[in-house]
Amino acid sequence: MALKVLIVDDEALARARLRTLLGDCRAPAASVEAEVANAAQALAWLQHHPVDVALIDIHMPGADGLRLAQLLRALPQPPVVVFVTAYAEHAVQAFELEAADYLTKPVRLERLQLALQKIERNNKQTRGLEPDFPEEVLVIQDRGRTERVPLSQVLYLKAELKYITVRTADRSYLLEGSLSELEDTYKVRFLRIHRNALIARRAVRSLEKYHDPLEGDGWAVRLNGVDELLLVSRRQLAAVRELVAG
Numbered sequence: 082m083a084l085k086v087l088i089v090d091d092e093a094l095a096r097a098r099l100r101t102l103l104g105d106c107r108a109p110a111a112s113v114e115a116e117v118a119n120a121a122q123a124l125a126w127l128q129h130h131p132v133d134v135a136l137i138d139i140h141m142p143g144a145d146g147l148r149l150a151q152l153l154r155a156l157p158q159p160p161v162v163v164f165v166t167a168y169a170e171h172a173v174q175a176f177e178l179e180a181a182d183y184l185t186k187p188v189r190l191e192r193l194q195l196a197l198q199k200i201e202r203n204n205k206q207t208r209g210l211e212p213d214f215p216e217e218v219l220v221i222q223d224r225g226r227t228e229r230v231p232l233s234q235v236l237y238l239k240a241e242l243k244y245i246t247v248r249t250a251d252r253s254y255l256l257e258g259s260l261s262e263l264e265d266t267y268k269v270r271f272l273r274i275h276r277n278a279l280i281a282r283r284a285v286r287s288l289e290k291y292h293d294p295l296e297g298d299g300w301a302v303r304l305n306g307v308d309e310l311l312l313v314s315r316r317q318l319a320a321v322r323e324l325v326a327g
Contacts, residue, residue: 082109083109083110083111083112084109084110084111084112084133084134084197084200084201085112085114085131085132085133085134086103086111086112086113086114086132086133086134086135086136087113087114087115087116087117087123087126087127087130087132087134087135087136087160088100088103088113088115088116088117088136089116089117089118089119089120089122089123089135089136089137089138089141089146089149090116090118090136090137090138090141090165091118091119091138091141091142092138093118095138095165095186096116096118098187098188099113099116099136099165099188099193100113100116102188102190102193103193105190106190106193106194106197107194108194108198109197109198109201111134111197114130114132115130118141119141119142119143119144120141120143120144120145120146120148120149120152121143121144123135123137123149124149124152124153127153127156127160128156131156131157131158131160132160133160133161133200133204134160134161134162134163134181134197134200135153135160135161135162135163136163136165137149137150137162137163137164137165138164138165138166139164139166139168139171139175140166140167140168146164146166147171147174147175147178150162150164150175150178150180151178161181161200161203162178162179162180162181163180163181163182163183163184163196163200164180164182164183164184165184165185165186165188166183166184166185166186167185167186168185169185169325169326171183181196181199181200181203182195182196182199182200183326184196185326217231217232217233217267218230218231218232219232219235219247219254219256221247221254221255221256222257223254223255228254230247230249230254232267232270234249234250234251235247235248235249235281236248236249236250236280236281236284236304236305236306236307237278237279237280237281237284237304237307237311238256238260238263238271238278238279239277239278239279239311240260240277240278241277243257244256244257245257245258245260245263248307249306250306250307260277260278260279263279264279270282270283272317272320272321272324273317273320274302274311274312274313274314274317274320274321275311275312275313275314275317276314278311278312280302280304280311281304282324284304284305284306285302285303285304285305285321285324285325286302286303286304286305287302287303287325288300288301288302288303288313288321288322288325289301289302289303289310291310291312293312296312299312299313299315300312300313300318300321301313302321302325
């Protein structure tokens with residue numbers, strides 16, 4: 082069945098473009114139930130017409146999209162929120178509000194389709210329509226014990242001398258192996274940001290300017306779950322920017 086979608090954007094041309102893109106989406110298909118121009122109209126409509134997904138612009142007159150997302154939580158059947166905006170600087174706030182995705186304008190059909198696929202996949206898992214697959218793990222020898230560390234808990238992998246530091250929110254492990262092999266095996270989960278580091282795509286919080294005593298001015302990435310900053314090489318900067326922007 083098609084996902085029911087509400088479009089919330091104060092610009093008529095932006096709403097029309099989203100409607101056209103949604104009409105081209107397949108697997109899952111999307112049905113535009115309504116389009117409104119501001120947060121007040123969205124709340125009024127959703128009181129009586131629940132939908133699966135709300136595509137919300139952030140910069141709107143009156144209550145902005147971030148405030149609207151907060152208010153939607155109080156609904157009996159809140160929709161999944163996807164922010165659609167020309168501004169990338171609100172990405173951290175968006176994910177703190179548990180938005181399913183964050184799309185930057187001009188929205189590409191492929192990127193919108195990926196967002197809808199993720200929502201549909203999560204819906205099926207919630208309804209129990211997809212089987213649970215075994216959790217992927219890294220097997221680590223640690224002080225005479227064999228540890229199974231779930232990949233879903235790993236925030237970054239950093240090559241140091243002969244070992245790889247495996248960092249979770251709780252602690253660090255040392256793993257023997259090749260960073261390149263881990264990148265090839267788990268490229269869907271991890272992104273290379275430097276010759277010696279991979280980060281979990283899901284954990285990215287922000288990209289920040291940074292001064293390193295050895296390398297000078299540059300950029301670093303901050304992850305949810307750890308305080309330290311991880312340097313981003315110039316070669317990988319574009320890929321990291323795209324990830325942060327969504």
